[in-house]
Amino acid sequence: LAKEAKVRQKRPPSVDLDTKSPLQDRSRSTFEAVLAATGELMRDVGFERLSTNMIAERAGLTPPALYRYFPNKYAVLKELAERLMQAQDDVVFEWIANGGMDGEPDERIAKTIWVYGRVVDVTRAQPGGVFVNRVMRVTPVLRQVRVDSRELVVRNVMERLRLRYPTVPEARLETAARLTTEAGTAAIEIAVEEPDLADDILAEAARMVVLYYEGLTAY
Amino acid sequence: LAKEAKVRQKRPPSVDLDTKSPLQDRSRSTFEAVLAATGELMRDVGFERLSTNMIAERAGLTPPALYRYFPNKYAVLKELAERLMQAQDDVVFEWIANGGMDGEPDERIAKTIWVYGRVVDVTRAQPGGVFVNRVMRVTPVLRQVRVDSRELVVRNVMERLRLRYPTVPEARLETAARLTTEAGTAAIEIAVEEPDLADDILAEAARMVVLYYEGLTAY
DNA sequence: TGTACATCAGTGAACGCGCGTTCACTGATGTAC
DNA sequence: TGTACATCAGTGAACGCGCGTTCACTGATGTAC
Numbered sequence: 001l002a003k004e005a006k007v008r009q010k011r012p013p014s015v016d017l018d019t020k021s022p023l024q025d026r027s028r029s030t031f032e033a034v035l036a037a038t039g040e041l042m043r044d045v046g047f048e049r050l051s052t053n054m055i056a057e058r059a060g061l062t063p064p065a066l067y068r069y070f071p072n073k074y075a076v077l078k079e080l081a082e083r084l085m086q087a088q089d090d091v092v093f094e095w096i097a098n099g100g101m102d103g104e105p106d107e108r109i110a111k112t113i114w115v116y117g118r119v120v121d122v123t124r125a126q127p128g129g130v131f132v133n134r135v136m137r138v139t140p141v142l143r144q145v146r147v148d149s150r151e152l153v154v155r156n157v158m159e160r161l162r163l164r165y166p167t168v169p170e171a172r173l174e175t176a177a178r179l180t181t182e183a184g185t186a187a188i189e190i191a192v193e194e195p196d197l198a199d200d201i202l203a204e205a206a207r208m209v210v211l212y213y214e215g216l217t218a219y
Numbered sequence: 220l221a222k223e224a225k226v227r228q229k230r231p232p233s234v235d236l237d238t239k240s241p242l243q244d245r246s247r248s249t250f251e252a253v254l255a256a257t258g259e260l261m262r263d264v265g266f267e268r269l270s271t272n273m274i275a276e277r278a279g280l281t282p283p284a285l286y287r288y289f290p291n292k293y294a295v296l297k298e299l300a301e302r303l304m305q306a307q308d309d310v311v312f313e314w315i316a317n318g319g320m321d322g323e324p325d326e327r328i329a330k331t332i333w334v335y336g337r338v339v340d341v342t343r344a345q346p347g348g349v350f351v352n353r354v355m356r357v358t359p360v361l362r363q364v365r366v367d368s369r370e371l372v373v374r375n376v377m378e379r380l381r382l383r384y385p386t387v388p389e390a391r392l393e394t395a396a397r398l399t400t401e402a403g404t405a406a407i408e409i410a411v412e413e414p415d416l417a418d419d420i421l422a423e424a425a426r427m428v429v430l431y432y433e434g435l436t437a438y
Numbered sequence: 439t440g441t442a443c444a445t446c447a448g449t450g451a452a453c454g455c456g457c458g459t460t461c462a463c464t465g466a467t468g469t470a471c
Numbered sequence: 472t473g474t475a476c477a478t479c480a481g482t483g484a485a486c487g488c489g490c491g492t493t494c495a496c497t498g499a500t501g502t503a504c
Contacts, residue, residue: 026467027480047357051457065481067459137356138266175419179406179427186405187398200394208398208431212423215430245500246447270490284448286492 031069033059035083038076039127047135052076074141080132081142085149087122091115092153101160105210112206116184120191120198130192150185154178165216176216180209250288252278254302257295258346266354271295293360299351300361304368306341310334311372320379324429331425335403339410339417349411369404373397384435395435399428 037058041050052073056066070076095101095115101108123129136142157177165173187205191198256277260269271292275285289295314320314334320327342348355361376396384392406424410417 030480046359052459053457062482063458064460064483068480072458134357138353140265171419172423175416175423178409178416179420179423182405182409183402183424183427186401190397190401197394197397200390201398204391204394204398204431205402207434208402208427211430211434212427215426249447271492272490281449282491283450283493287447291491 027069030059030061030065034061034066034069034076035080036127038080039129039132042128042131042135047131074139077132077135077139078141078145080126080128081136081145084123084126084129084132084136085145087126088119089149089153091118091122093156096156096160101157101164105214108210109203109206112184112210113203116188116191116202116206117198119188120202123188123192133189133192150178150181153181157181164213168216172216176213180212183209246288249278249280249284253280253285253288253295254299255346257299258348258351261347261350261354266350293358296351296354296358297360297364299345299347300355300364303342303345303348303351303355304364306345307338308368308371310337310341312375315375315379320376320383324433327429328422328425331403331429332422335407335410335421335425336417338407339421342407342411352408352411369397369400372400376400383432387435391435395432399431402428 034055038050038055041054041058045054050073052066052070053063055073055076056063059066066076070079092115095111095118100111100115103111123133126132132142136146154174154177157180158173161168161173161177162170168176184205187201190201253274257269257274260273260277264273269292271285271289272282274292274295275282278285285295289298311334314330314337319330319334322330342352345351351361355365373393373396376399377392380387380392380396381389387395403424406420409420
């Protein structure tokens, strides 16, 4: 699963965003310290006030040390975004592989609630996850990371849909996969942002999506 | 309708974001020129490179002239965001008032497709609408504008739901209203960003939402 | 209708600040023999 | 196991730039009589 998701990282970006892979232990912990500091700062001061100097300071480094690993601040954010997407996608792929999309409606609803909940959990666990999640909608570089992740999920969902609905045209299955993925994401975002509503909204969203698939052939 | 939506503008913001209302004709056209320039720049250079100096230049002004109307760049963006939300909300309120949520499922699906399409249209028509739509997720000030708009829509939707489902608990209706509003928004966002998919995704989204309400009492 | 004055709209020039980034360097770690 | 050397990790100090913002001002428009 993780291997498949890794593929998208290999695309050579038009602007330099490549991180330098750390070799020594000291180096690796510095790399992680930068990411952790960035996550914290996203929460504390927001994306717009975030700067490389600020990240370096919070990570206990001088600016040039940061530049040893990241060519600019977007490279840092990209790494955070990729990790978040990977963590989310892994949960989803596992859910599909374990038959989350199969079985009777009630069973599928329960499994869907479960997978939504786990995506919420991994997002909250990631440093600055909630905020990275937001910024990915705006910054072009991060948008791409998000789009790639969505594409991967949609392709995986479609594979399952083809088996389940062999008579439904491919194009429609793609629209369905896309729609339900985004609807799920929307519900997850509400849940991440507003913990009070989390359980209710995820339960209803799961019901909505499963119901939608139930009606797919009837219409 | 517009009057009701206006209410949220009156909230005194904690940080100074108040615009100065133009009096003379010349002044009003300058005000509009600033907004138009900002919309264009959002599209051309993106939110992150946007600056007050840049806006002023594009609008054919010197920076101090801009400061006569807007205390800072967030005030400009806030004005754009409020206009966009107002335009979107007005469409939705009109749809509800005209019975968009009433009638047989097939009829409701058709009306829902229509309202989604119109929201897409007003978003595309607004200067920089697509980009304002994105940034509203991130910048705190604009997030609030978005949240207020959502709240207003959810309240309006709920009013209708209460009549339709008098036996369903209030809390559940709120979750339902929230969920379908956000799901609709997600579909609209895809449609705005990817015109090729627009018709298909909006049709399926409308079906999903109407189907969901059909199952609300059965579950 | 014409003039004097008040108010409004916009300018030119400049400011301090923090940004991203780079330089030549020192200190820490790993490796070969 | 000890030493010499190569490589890696991080520093101190500074840079040019464009940012948001302000000042004292000039020119344009509206108004009273």
